[in-house]
Amino acid sequence: MKPNRILLFAGGNLGQWATRYIRQEDWLVGVDRGALFLIQHGLSPRLSIGDFDSVSVEERAKIEQHSGNVSACDPVMKDLTDTEMALTWALEQQPAEIVLLGALGSRFDHTLANVHLLQKALLARIDCKIVDETNEIHLxxxxxxxxxxxxxxxxxxxxxxxxxxxxxxxxxxxxxxxxxxxxxxxxxxxxxxxxxxxxxxxxxxxxxxxxxx
Known part of the structure; x- marks a missing residue:
């Protein structure tokens, strides 16, 4: 069954505001440290994905314990950012909508790269937006x-x-x-x-x- 909406929680700016976007039927995906954020708020990601280089050994064990599935990759030998890997997986599920949270942050290169990812969803004709506490971005x-x-x-x-x-x-x-x-x-x-x-x-x-x- 196709999901109606997938929420990707990346490792950028996140806070209590982000949990208010969650609906009961949403599929939740934790991207690297975003997976830890979900678990710390009592939520179990359907999928946790990334190289997990921003979490400790103990935190990664907690992610693996509380996630439905985990897709891990080497932090060096990879061609895609963690967020692009997560978005690619989400697009393959063909939901009606994808929301990226935690995709904006202090690393402007990652922020800009994540904005560029909106074009992948646009080409797939899947509604996609980036949201944080002060912005909502569409392409x-x-x-x-x-x-x-x-x-x-x-x-x-x-x-x-x-x-x-x-x-x-x-x-x-x-x-x-x-x-x-x-x-x-x-x-x-x-x-x-x-x-x-x-x-x-x-x-x-x-x-x-x-x-x-």
Whole structure:
């Protein structure tokens, strides 16, 4: 049976806020230290995956004891990051949605790499987003409906060199058939004026970032 939603808990910024995203039917995947986070909060990952180089021997034993399955790899002889391995596995399960938590953190290289992973899900036509306490990130090439919630701002940044046909409905600063190119900042810090808004594009890849201060 295919899961409706898979939550990947990576080893970046995590806190009590992250557990509030969990629904009863979700499949939980712990990515390296993210697996320890789940277990410390009384949750058993369906899968724990990674090289586990960020946990102690005792912590790894706890992960192995409380996980449904463990997929471990050598920390040196590997071609993918732990998060990419986890996302690849999640895509193979063909869920309706994937949510990445703990994918943003102090390592900007890992943060940027994880944002780039959104393209893998987009190509598979599986809804995927990155969420932390202050941000929610999507990558779109067609249309996205944005709901009003605790994230006050909505920003648009081109992910491909050029994004054309950008049209916004329900926003304070409207756009109609606009074009954004790499380096343009006109899409930063928009605000919803309705309970929901829509973002559509004709060509290119667009990052949409909901955020709060």
């Amino acid at each position: 779109i090439d067609r249309e996205l409906t944005v709901e009003r919630d605790h994230f006050a701002h909505v920003s648009l940044l081109p992910f491909s060199p050029e994004v054309t046909g950008i049209t916004l409905c329900g926003f304070q600063y409207p756009l109609q058939d606009a074009t954004l190119r790499i380096g343009d900042t006109i899409g930063i810090s928009n605000v919803l004026t309705a309970d929901s808004g829509t973002i559509t594009v004709k060509t290119g890849l667009l990052l949409t970032i909901k955020s709060k201060d």
